[in-house]
Amino acid sequence: MTLIKSISGIRGTIGGTPGDNLTPIDAVKYASAYGYWVKQQRNKSDHRIVVGRDARISGAMIQELVMQTLVGLGIHVIDLGLSTTPTVEMAVAMEHADGGIILTASHNPKQWNALKLLNNKGEFLDAAAGQEILDLAEGDAIRFSEVDALGKITRNDAYIDLHIDEILDLPLVNANAIKKAKFKVVVDGVNSTGGIAVPLLLNALDVHPVKLYCDPTGQFPHNPEPLKEHLTALMEKVVEEKADLGIVVDPDVDRLAFVDEHGEMFGEEYTLVAVADYVLRHTPGNTVSNMSSSRALRDVTQKHGGQYTASAVGEVNVVEKMKETKAVIGGEGNGGIIYPELHYGRDSLVGIALFLSHLAEKQLSVSELRKEYTSYFMSKKKIELTPQLDVDAILKQLASNYVSEEINTIDGLKIDFATNWVHLRKSNTEPIIRIYTEAQTQAEADGLAERFIGEIKALVNN
Structure with missing residues (x-):
């Protein structure tokens, strides 16, 4: 399983080989890069980061690795323990902290976990900040603190309340x-x-x-x-x-x-x-x-x-x-x-x-x-990615096939037809192409999705 690095965070399955999965080495690597990036944003001596996690089995292990890595960078950690993503976001703002990390793979199954990264407003990082952190992780600029300048961990269980x-x-x-x-x-x-x-x-x-x-x-x-x-x-x-x-x-x-x-x-x-x-x-x-x-x-x-x-x-x-x-x-x-x-x-x-x-x-x-709302019907499908699959080339070809329709390419490919639409995009969180459709009946939405799955497979096989 490929380790997924995106604006949604660092996400992967637990165990296996470093660099291919979310192993302890990867957790330390990306926590180091994030912590060092945080220190570069504000020139002061008492940086603080809020850390919380969902209840998935690997959470306690990953959280300890992440928190102790931040301590090694001289960063003080506010440990929320079991928490929610929105609670951590709010805690960053309420603590006037410098950032936050949520250990969660959201809707992914239990073998997954992730580091979701926040800025000092308790909001997710933009693409530019995310890229800076990925570059730091692959470089050699990170420096850890000496023994007298290590950070501390403070537990706070009050934030859900x-x-x-x-x-x-x-x-x-x-x-x-x-x-x-x-x-x-x-x-x-x-x-x-x-x-x-x-x-x-x-x-x-x-x-x-x-x-x-x-x-x-x-x-x-x-x-x-x-x-x-x-x-x-x-x-x-x-x-x-x-x-x-x-x-x-x-x-x-x-x-x-x-x-x-x-x-x-x-x-x-x-x-x-x-x-x-x-x-x-x-x-x-x-x-x-x-x-x-x-x-x-x-x-x-x-x-x-x-x-x-x-x-x-x-x-x-x-x-x-x-x-x-x-x-x-x-x-x-x-x-x-x-x-x-x-x-x-x-x-x-x-x-x-x-x-x-x-x-x-x-x-x-x-x-x-x-019953007070207009009824639209959606279909949400997905196609597993393989290393050989060139998603960008497939979407470009599909766009050219439907040049007479309303096309939007700011995020993958969305094709708006008169009474329905299809949106195709590579997921930020899983190795899949997501296929979303909406129509005036469920059968029409499902049929549209299956039609485009067939068109994608035909392009792959050619």
Whole structure:
């Protein structure tokens, strides 16, 4: 398995050969490069970096390697232990720290882990900063501190609670309406840190959580990507418990999906759509999502008199475009909510609080709320990459094949047809080509995806 180095961080499978997998040597190498880069950004003597992790099995090992490497660089570490990606992001800002590292491979299976790297605002690094760190890792400029200048590690277990407090203080989080609604919610924490954080938030809102896979052992009970085919147990549990809805997050709690009272998926793409509808109703403005996200966000934005903008895929690109357009809400169609009133990062916890506020104020069931939005149907497929596969050449050839259609190449290849679209891109986090399609029926979306898979395979075989 190739070690993946991108703006999304350093990601790979545990074990194996250094340079090909995420081994202890690689963890130290890239933590060294990041720590040294942080020291170069601000000329001072007391650099501080926040470090937290999800519950995956390799997390404790990788975190110790990373933290002790930073100590060796003379950097003081604030250790959050088991935490969430948005919590670490907020802790960087609240601590006025110089950066942050989250040890998580997000939705990847348990054999994966990663170093996600943050700047001093608690936001993901841009491509230029990421490249500087990769260059440092391959060079010989890094210098470690002498014995009297080593850093220290300070443990702080309070930040999930502080994160929740900040959410409860948001004007649009209608805690009173939520409490009156007396929601009963089944929570699938995929045996990671969502099993800690989501029930804490719900309890603070007087919502009764029914816990499913909320023991943070890192033994994921199903594929941790929150897609319908992985969530059978949650859907059945919602019906069994006669709950109002089900909530599922990924292992680091930056992706969010809902199940309605009938045990049916609300639609991962519609997490952002529903939350944006609520936010725009109270605070009209602009929105942003990435190119692979549903047209439904555009529809909701225009309904409220705002302007919708599409960005390249990747949280850093969404955030950049949100700042540029002064968007009041944005995110990614994979269930990632970015609410800048709190912070510029995908955050399932604030997404839950805003969604429940919307539901409580509307006094609708989850299935009734879903009917308020235009129904688009998406298909998300992927093709495994091999070293021989020239992705850029394939996408260039496909673009030339569809030159008469609306073409966008800022991130892979997106082809907009009259009633549907396809987006093809090389993943930042896995060795795959992602194929996203959207159409007016599921059969049409699936058919479009299969058609392009066939066209790609035909190009590969020629």
